[in-house]
């Protein structure tokens with residue numbers, strides 16, 4: 598069992614500009630490139646706020662940490678197939694691709710292992726003027742809690 602990130606609609610709409618095009622429960626990872634339009638306040642085109650689905654290759658601004666009955670090797674294989682299917686692999690030399698997958702394992706899988714199951718995450722990624730990339734999780738659990746009293750009913 599490993600902790601992974603999956604698409605969730607929980608807390609969708611709590612942040613202006615939220616989007617979720619990935620079916621609930623699909624594995625997601627931060628494999629998409631972040632463009633230079635993204636800003637530290639979260640404004641921009643949205644790519645820096647997106648988690649990418651490993652099957653549909655669509656985007657969501659909300660992900661949940663869940664436990665899945667799979668191995669790290671299986672997760673890597675899913676990610677590799679995504680990078681092939683989306684065309685990234687074709688433009689990346691094999692050794693760089695392997696390095697990139699290692700980085701993504703570090704970025705998403707190793708991080709998810711440290712986060713309690715059920716935590717809802719957003720993402721904030723942007724480039725500094727010098728080109729270096731910041732890529733962090735936003736804990737949206739507080740938004741979930743804030744939301745419930747405002748709902749009309751729990752059903």
Ligand SMILES: [Zn+2]
Nearest residue numbers: 632642643644
């Ligand atoms: Zn962008």
